[in-house]
Amino acid sequence: MSTKVIAGKSIQVNDEGFMLNPGEWTKEIAAEIAKEEGIPELTAGHWKVIDFCRQNAGDGKSPTLRTITNGTGLSTKELFTLFPKGPAKKVAHIAGLGKPEGCV
Amino acid sequence: MADNNRHIAFICSKGNxxxxxxxxxxxxxxxxxxxxxxxxxxxxxxxxxxKARVDHLEIPPIGNASMKMNxxxxxxxxGIPQWMGGLPGMTPFATALMNDKMKKLGxxxxxxxLQMLSDAGAKMYACKMSVDMFGLKQEDFIEGVQAIVTAGDFMDMTEGAQIIFI
Incomplete structure (x- = not known):
């Protein structure tokens, strides 16, 4: 566990960089982490996913990818285009949630 | 490989x-x-x-020592006695049970x-020798199967990858 300063706010993260307290998350933090993850700008599509994850986070953990596609109506292709190279972890990081639990 | 991204290749040799x-x-x-x-x-x-087989994969109780009556x-x-596993209907029965459990788990x-994997960018190939042996053609395969390739091609395209044989 360590403390990290993002967008002027200090947040608690675990060894893998996942936020430990979803309450510390702000939209500015999301935009900042997205840049670190190689997403220069968060579009409406990104926010649809992030908002869904924030609303459906069980115990502070991000939902699984299939839960996200089923819940947002986005296709697998769209999800992988919005968050290329590892959407499971990227979405969780940006949404300020823990690593998703569950295999699908 | 052009980039250093981690790469895992799965060899799928079983149809159960x-x-x-x-x-x-x-x-x-x-x-x-x-x-x-x-x-x-x-x-x-x-x-x-x-295409003709993917929706009809089965699990036979015969020879499966781990499949119990629970x-x-x-x-x-x-256990399920082997002779019982051979009774007509046992394989469809076991298959229906497994499919049902999977469905309930989402x-x-x-x-x-396979569609999800393909949409997410997985590359899929059919083995040339098996294709010839079973008399299949590219059009017999579901969308997402990119090509029929030889074992040598597979070695080339998986250079540096971690390989898992199933």
Whole structure:
């Protein structure tokens, strides 16, 4: 566990960089982490996913990818285009949630 | 390889329902974590990508020492006698049970899973020798299977990859 300063706010993260307290998350933090993850700008599509994850986070953990596609109506292709190279972890990081639990 | 991204290649050689899932589950997890995935289907594993077979994969109780009656709600670990496994209807029965359990857990079917993997960028290939042996053609395969390739081609395209044989 360590403390990290993002967008002027200090947040608690675990060894893998996942936020430990979803309450510390702000939209500015999301935009900042997205840049670190190689997403220069968060579009409406990104926010649809992030908002869904924030609303459906069980115990502070991000939902699984299939839960996200089923819940947002986005296709697998769209999800992988919005968050290329590892959407499971990227979405969780940006949404300020823990690593998703569950295999699908 | 042009980039240094982690790459996992699965060789799918089995067509039984229970053996179809490992590569699908791990492949999906890999893609979710930003790892490149290649799936190579050979021998019975080609049932997974054969349009006519993919929705009809089965799990036979015969020769499966791990399959116990608790799947049917009988408590404990009472075995299914081999002769019983050979009775007509036992394989469809076991298959229906497994499919039902998967459905209740929200696990996609094999066809759906392959579609998800393909949409997420997994590369899929059929083994040339098996294709010739079974008399199949590219059009017999589901969408997402990119080509029929030789074992040598597979070696070239998986240079530096971690290979898992199922």
């Amino acid at each position: 329902l229970d053996m179809a899932y490992p590569a699908l589950v791990m492949g999906w997890a890999a893609l979710g974590n930003g790892i490149d995935v290649t799936l190579f289907f050979t021998f019975w594993g080609m049932d997974m990508i054969n 799947m049917m709600g009988v408590p404990g670990y009472i 696990v996609p079917t094999v066809r759906e899973y």
